[in-house]
Amino acid sequence: MVNTTTLSPPMECPEQGAPRSSRLQPVAGPSDTGSSNxxxxxxxxxxxxxxxxxxxxxxxxxxxxxxxxxxxxxxxxxxxxxxxxxxxxxxxxxxxxxxxxxxxxxxxxxxxxxxxxxxxxxxxxxxxxxxxxxxxxxxxxxxxxxxxxxxxxxxxxxxxxxxxxxxxxxxxxxxxxxxxxxxEEELAESRLQLDAILDNAPVGVLLVDRDRVIRRVNQSVAATFQHRLEDMVGCSARVIYGDDRVFEELGRRAYPYMQAGGQFDEEVVMRRADGADIRCRLIGRSVKAGDSDRGYVWVVEDVTVRWRAEQALNDRAGFQRVLLDTVPVPIFVQDVMGHYVDANSAFERWMGIDRQALFGRTVFDLAPPHIAEADEAVDKALLADQKPQSYETQLRCADGTLRDVLFSKAVYCRTGGKPAGIVGAVMDISERKHAEQALLERQQLFEQIFVASCAVKLLVDPADGRIVDANPAAAEFYGYPLDRLRSMHVQDINAAPRSVVERDLHHAGSAGQRHFQFRHRLASGEVRDVEVYISNIVVHGRTMLMSLVHDITERCLAADALRRKTRELERSNAELEAFAYVASHDLRQPLRVITSYLTLLERGLGKSLDEEARECIDFARDGAQRMDRLIVDLLEYSRVGRKAKPFRPVPLEEPLRLALLNLEVAVQDAGATVTVDMAGDGAPPMTAGDGVAPAVAGDDNELMRLFQNLIGNAVKYRAPGRPPIVRVAMAADRQDGAAVWRIDIRDNGIGIAAEDRERVFGIFQRLHRRDEYEGTGVGLAVCKKIVEHHGGRLWVDDPPADEADDLRDEDGRPCGSLFRMVLPALDAQGETGGEAPSPP
Missing domain, CATH: 3.30.450.20 (PAS domain)
Known part of the structure; x- marks a missing residue:
């Protein structure tokens, strides 16, 4: 109420206990007032x-x-x-x-x-x-x-x-x-608490009506099924089921049961918004038994991870059973009372008893009393301190032989750390015992070999380079008495600077390097080239370097002479290549003159030439042209590896596409079909399984000629009446531990006989007459030289038997040829995985 000065207060009437009327009264009606008339x-x-x-x-x-x-x-x-x-x-x-x-x-x-x-x-x-x-x-x-x-x-x-x-x-x-x-506040607080419980519950909660329409849902349900809350409310519960049959069948079973006051609990396969199936545990109850109008409450728990874990656990149990039975070492399991509860197949074979018959027995049923008593004492100590134990003893196996064995035992515990039993393994160490004896004998033999061998041997301490021991052959080689040599350091006989010798000793001591080449100084002052092979051996707990020294002075002299001869040959080859290139280039000029004058002669004589003369001119021109093509192909062959650009990373897709572009007219004229499968995935450009695109270090022009020659041959040497089909496939592979790209070029042409597959790569080698197929017999030789220049290999292989129908002949047999090559692959850093030569 507000106070206002425009109003006057009424007077209180104490006698009546209520206020009396003020001077103003409610306005009277017409019946309450008089009239002058x-x-x-x-x-x-x-x-x-x-x-x-x-x-x-x-x-x-x-x-x-x-x-x-x-x-x-x-x-x-x-x-x-x-x-x-x-x-x-x-x-x-x-x-x-x-x-x-x-x-x-x-x-x-x-x-x-x-x-x-x-x-x-x-x-x-x-x-x-x-x-x-x-x-x-x-x-x-x-x-x-x-x-x-x-x-x-x-x-x-x-x-x-x-x-x-x-x-x-x-x-x-x-x-x-x-x-x-x-x-109202309590109701509001209860509502807030309920909302908080629903919103923060770790499991999903839904409220559905009698028609299975969702009326309320918490955030956990929305997160589980990847729907929005507002989109789920008002929708049929069908939206979270993956199968209509599951939805209908669960409704027939669950709702009558809940209506009668029961609690439904079952695991069901359901579906998220992204289409993925998940496994959920559904717990449902009626809000009020017998009153379906109140609706039903469902608790939804995503148990996909648990279910998969249970499946994995079952698989793991099966795997462990198979693993135990596969392990050749006898393994057994005992409870805390010493009764056998499990064993693997190796233990059954060792003891000659079935695991079912073994169940419930103790060691006293299997071993002599004195061995059983000792074993029982070990088990009691093991259960007391729970520390794994290993001890050697002798045990008689099923065939009656007494063998040296190593028992390894450990305690396995239940949840909470309480011991549940003992797992033991029996390892037959009879051979090891024999090996130890043999090792002792070999050690003695080694010492004798070290002394008696004619090879130069030194035993060096890597810490300071001191020669701990040397054999008589070393004393003879270096020219020092044996006692004197055993008191020297390797720095005294190595001609290299002291810092270099100490560095090499460090590398050898850390097993970083095993092979060295030095120059050693003899007692006479002569310096000899030696190869030293070093291995680490442990003598009384100390690591020593066993050095085997070979005198390679004569070999080094021969290697120097060989290098000089190689340089001379390289120079001579370069001159020969230059000469061949110049000679071949100059040979083309007379051929062009011959062709030109033949044309002038034919044009000048005109119609006076008879048929025989024209045929002679054509033969001469054809011979000149074939000679020119031979020279051109010879030039191309000589250029491979000689005129190449410096190698660079080349994606194989680039030269392949350029080659297909150059062959476009020939492919169309022949009606051929050429398909490319990069890295086995069907369409370029793609990457291999490790995410690296098919690429090599090489010359893109040479690689383009390689693909152009091989695919062009596949189109040219086609079978009559059969449209050419050429398939190029690239895939990552490994050879001798190095990453390579394997490239297959498959066709359905006339093929190559097995006896001719090596000969086709020779220069000027032809398998067909010129009137059948054109060519000079140089193309495949060029291809082989290009592949070898890039550090790869090219060959012809048998067509595989599991070919598609379009690569078979009329009799259903694989036809055509299969050219295969491997090229060193580039890794993510642009380096080749194998040894690939660099261009000169």
Missing amino acids: AMPGTGRTLRTRLRWRRGRQASAVPRLYQATDAAGDGLWDWDMASGAVWYSPRWQTMLGFTPGEVPPHVEFWRSRVHPEDLPLVESVLAAHLSGERPVYECEHRVRTKSGAWLWILDRGRVVTWDEERRPFRMIGTHVDITARKRI
């Missing part, structure tokens, strides 16, 4: 009736206040002009005051309203006074006498207006709604 005596009757009505109203007001108090509601009557307020006794006791203790003014009420609620109260009251609202009604908090806060439903209405139609008097009630507010 009224008949005599009528005015007195109307005044009597008015007084009677006012008296009746005055007597009814106290009864109304008493009834309101009896109902437990407070009543207030506000004179808005003066701010005086009459508060009913119940209004005062509601706030903890005794009747008459409350000041009769509106400011008292204002001071009791909660400061946070006062702006709202004033705005609602102002809206009523301005006529925007027909009544004043507001819920707010009021401070009691004890300082506590009550929630009040405050209602009121202006009942009297002055002559200027301004509000004059307002009456209202106070209703204590604290209990209702507390219930």
Whole structure:
């Protein structure tokens, strides 16, 4: 309520306990007022009736206040002009005051309203006074006498207006709604708690109606099935099932059972939004048994990981069973009481007893008493300290032989660390014992060989280079007495600088290098080239270098002579290649002259030439042209590896596509079909299995000629009446540990006989007459030279038997030829995986 100075307060009426009327009354109706035209005596009757009505109203007001108090509601009557307020006794006791203790003014009420609620109260009251609202009604908090806060439903209405139609008097009630507010807060808190539980539950929760329509769902369900919450609400539960039959069948079984008060619990295959099937555990109950209108609650738990783990566990158990039976070492399992509970096949064979018959027995049933007692004592100690134990003993196996064995035992525990039993393995070490004896004998033999061998041997300490031992052959080679040599250091006999010798000793001691080449100085002062092969041996716990020294002086001299001869040959070959190139190039000029003059001769003689003369001219021209092609092919053959550009990383796709572009006309004329499968995936450009595109280090022009010659031959040497089909396939492979690209070029042509597959790569080698197929017999020789120049290999192989129908002849047999080559592959750093020569 707001105070306004335009209103005057009503006067209290202590005698009646209620306020009396002010000087203004509610506006009277026409029946309450006199008229100047009224008949005599009528005015007195109307005044009597008015007084009677006012008296009746005055007597009814106290009864109304008493009834309101009896109902437990407070009543207030506000004179808005003066701010005086009459508060009913119940209004005062509601706030903890005794009747008459409350000041009769509106400011008292204002001071009791909660400061946070006062702006709202004033705005609602102002809206009523301005006529925007027909009544004043507001819920707010009021401070009691004890300082506590009550929630009040405050209602009121202006009942009297002055002559200027301004509000004059307002009456209202106070209703204590604290209990209702507390219930609402508890309900709101319960709702928030329920929402929090649902939103944070680790499992999914759905509420569906009797028609299996989703009415509520938590975030876990949306995350499990990858749907949005808002999209799931209102949808049929079918959206989370992968199969209609599963949806319908589960509905037939689950809902009648839940309707009867049961709890349904089952694992079902369901489906996520991305189409992936998942395995879920469904737990469902009716909200109220027998009342399907209340709906059903489903708990959904994604158990895909657990299910897969169980499957993996079962697989692992089977794998472990197979593994145990595959292991050749006898293995057994005992419980804490010493009873055998399991064993593998090797143990069965060793003991000559079936594992089923072994179950429940103890070591006393299998071994002599003295061995069984010793074994039992070891097992008790093992169970006590739970530390794995290994010990050697002798055991008689099923064939009756007594063998040396090594028992290895360990305790396996249940969850919580309590011992569950013992796992033991029996290893036959009879051979090891024999090997140890043989090793001792070999050690003695080694010492004798070290001394008696004619090879030069030194035993060197890598820490300081001291020669710990040497054999007589070393003393003879170096020219020092044996005692003197054993007191020297390798630095005394090595002609290299001391720092280099110490570095090499370090490399040899750390097993970083095994082979060295030095120059050693003999006692006579002569320096000899030697190869030293070093191996680490342990002598009394110390690592020593066993050095085997070979005198390679003569070999080094021969190698120097060979290098000089090689350089001379390289120079001579270069001159020969240059000569062949120049000679071949100059040979083409006379051929062009011959061809030109033959043309002039034919043109000049014209029609005077008879048929025989023209045939002679044609033979001469054809011979000149064939000679020119031979020279051109010879030039191309000589250029391979000689005029090559420096090698660079070349994606095989580039020269292959350029070759196909050059052969486009020939392919179309022949009606051929050429397909390319890069790295086995069907379409270039693609990558191999390790993510590296097919690439080599090489010359792109030479690689283009390689593909052009091989594919062109496949198109040219086609079988009559059969459209050519050429298939190029590239795939990653490994040869001798190096990464390579394997390239197959397969066709359905006339093929190459097995006895001719090596000969076709020779220069000027032809398998057909010139009137059958054109060519000079140089193309395949060029291809082989290009492949070898790139560090690869090219050959002709048998067509595979599992060919497609279009690569078979009329009899259903594989036809055509298969050219195969391998080229060193480039890795991600642009380096070749194998040894590939670099261009000169």
